Amino acid sequence: MPQAVLVINKSGGLIYHRDFEEVEVEVEDRNKPSSNDLLILASTLHSTFAIASQLTPKAIQLQQQPLPNLVPYVPMIDPDNLVPRKKLGSFKGDDYFKEPFQNWNKSGIRSIKTDQFTVYIYQSLTGLKLVAMVSNRSDTINETVVNNLLRRIYCLYSDYVMKDPFYSLEMPIKSELFDTKLRNLVKQL
C-alpha cells in the first residue's frame, strides 16, 4: 500500500493529496507536512522532473525502443468487486484495462529511491502527473505494480473529476466520490 498519492496539474500545482496510514506505522517525531509544504514539494517535483528530462543523455533516449516503455498488465481485481459486481464508472467489465500499455513518460523521472521510501511518477499525455509514495518496507510493490495502480487512478480521475460538471479545470479536487473510489482502489494493493 502506498503511503501517499498526489495529483499534480500540468503547471506544477498540487490539486490532490491523500495519505494512507499503514497499520504498523513507525512512530516518529516528525511533524506532518503542512499543506504549504506539500505545495512546495509538488512544484519541486514538477521542476525536478523537467530538469531530469533535460539531463537524460540523448544517447539513452534514442536507444530506447518502444519495448522498455511497455508496462505489463497486473490484474488488480477487488474480490468484493466481483460478487456482486460493482460498476467501474464508465468502464465496462471487472477491470479498468486488461492489456499492457505504453508509458507516456519517456525521459522524465519515473522513480526516486530514498532509503525509506520510493516516489513513482506517472505522467499523462495532457501533462497531468500522478505520484505515489511507497514505503520501502513493502517489497511486493515495484514500478510495474505502481504504474498499473496509477493508470487506474488516472481512469478514476477521468471519470469522477473530469466528468464532474462543477469541477473547474486545474483546480484542487474536492470530489468525495473520487476520494472514496481512490481509497478503495488503493486498499486492494
Place this chain on the structure above:
Amino acid sequence: MSSKSSGSAQLRSLKIMGEDVWKNRTEKVNAELFTLTYGSIVSQLCIDYQRDFQKVNKQLFSMGYNIGVRLIEDFLAKTALPRCENMVKTSEAISKCAFKIFLNMTPQVTNFSPEKDAFSLIIDENPLSDFVELPMDAMKQLWYSNILCGVLKGALQMVQLECDVWFISDVLKGDAHTELRIKLNKVLKDEIPIGED
C-alpha cells in the same frame, strides 16, 4: 518497406483497439435518450437566443469545447495511446478510436491538404441528428451538430494540437454528405509535457 508495413499494422491495430474498447470497455447509454437530450438542448438554445443561429452555433461550439478538454482524459485513460507523430496518424486515431468509442461510428477520412495538415471527416450516420428536420429559418445558418467541432477542438488542444474545426456541409441542410474539416494551425511545442520526447 518494413516501416510501411508496421505503419499499416498500427492502423489496423488502432481499428481493432477502437472496437475492443467500444465493445468491452465502455458502458453504453440509450441512443434515443442521448439524441433527444441533445435535440432539446439545441432547440432550447434556439429559443433562448431568439433564433439568432450564429449565436447558437457559437454556444454549441463552446459547450463542446468544455466537453472536449475533459473528455480527452477519458479517451487517454481508456486507450493509453502514444502521441501521434503527424496529422495522418491523428486523423486515424480520431476516426477509428475516438468516434468509435464515444459514438460508435467510424467517419471516413478524406481530402487531405497537400501539406497534410488538414483533413475532412465524412460522417455517414450522425447519431446526434436522428429524427431531426431543421426548420426553414434555421436551414441556412444553423450547424446542428456544431458541438462535435467544439469537442474536437478542445480535445486536440489538450494534446497540444491547436486546430480549427468546422462543418463544411450537413445532410440536414440538403447536402449530400455531412463533412467536418480539421485544420492544424500549430503544434503547441512549449506546452508538450516534458518527459515525452
Place this chain on the structure above:
Amino acid sequence: MPQYFAILGKSDNPVYEAEFTTQQGQQGQLQKGFPQHLKELNPFIMHASLDIIEDLQWKLNSNVQHGTNNSGFGSFLRSKNVNVTDNCYLGKVDHFYGLAITAYLTFSGMKFVMIHGNLDKNSTQVDDNAVKSFYQEVHELYIKTLMNPFYKINDPITSAAFDTRVRSLARKYLNK
C-alpha cells in the same frame, strides 16, 4: 374513393390535414376528389363527429368488466363496431349522408380522423383492416415527428417528408 384525413390536437386544433384522391395522376385521368361543395364542408363534418369520439374515448369496454379481457392496455378505449380493444382504432364512428367517418385515438389524446367519400354508391364500405393499418403506420410517423427537437407538440406539422409519407401510405392501404 377519395378520403379526407386530419390529425387533431388535444384542444381539437388542426395539426395536419390532407385529401387523398383515387388514381392519383395515373394515365392523365381526372383526379377524383371530393366535389367542391363537400371539400369546404369536410372540416365541419369531421368536427361534428368529435363528440362521438370523445364519448368513446372514456367508455369502458364491457368485456373488461368481466375480467375476461387480458389484452393488457388500452382497455378503456372502446370501439363502436370493432370488438378488438388492444389498439387505438375506433372504427367507423359516424356517418354523414353516406360518407363514413373513422377515427383513431393515440394514447396522448391526438385524434386521427378520416372521412371516406363515395362517388358512385350511396353507402360507403370501409375496409377496417386496411384503414387500421393505415392509422397505425401514420401513428408511427407521427411519433417520429414528435422526436424532432424542433417540433412542438400540438403545432401544425409542416414537414414535407411527413406529408409525402402519409400520402404514400394512403396509396398503399386506401386507394390500391
